[in-house]
Amino acid sequence: MKVVIAIDSFKGSMSSIEAGEAAAAGIRKVYSEAKTKVYPLADGGEGTVRALAQGLGGSLENVTVTGPLGAPVVCEYAIWEKRNIGGSGRIDFVGKEMMAVSENA
Secondary structure, three states: OEEEEEEOOEOOOEOHHHHHHHHHHHHHHHOOOOEEEEEEOOOOOOOHHHHHHHHHOOEEEEEEEEOOOOOEEEEEEEEOOOOOOOOOEEEEEEOOEEEEEEEOO
């Protein structure tokens, strides 16, 4: 049996990959012969940047910015190589907003 698992994150408790791995472990416990493949999934909200980085083999970075009320806020963004359009580069995301595309970064 082959099983593809793609579960959204559980806000504040588990990332998409962690949830998928937990499901995969349960499936393999019941069906020891099962082959499982876990993919990250996000709906555009919390967890989207992390799912993109994990799904595309990128890395996560943190930066401190000034929030809407003037207090410092730590934001996470993802960097990964563009594999299917030739050359290497970076696509930087902060939250859900694409901030920069840098060729040959």
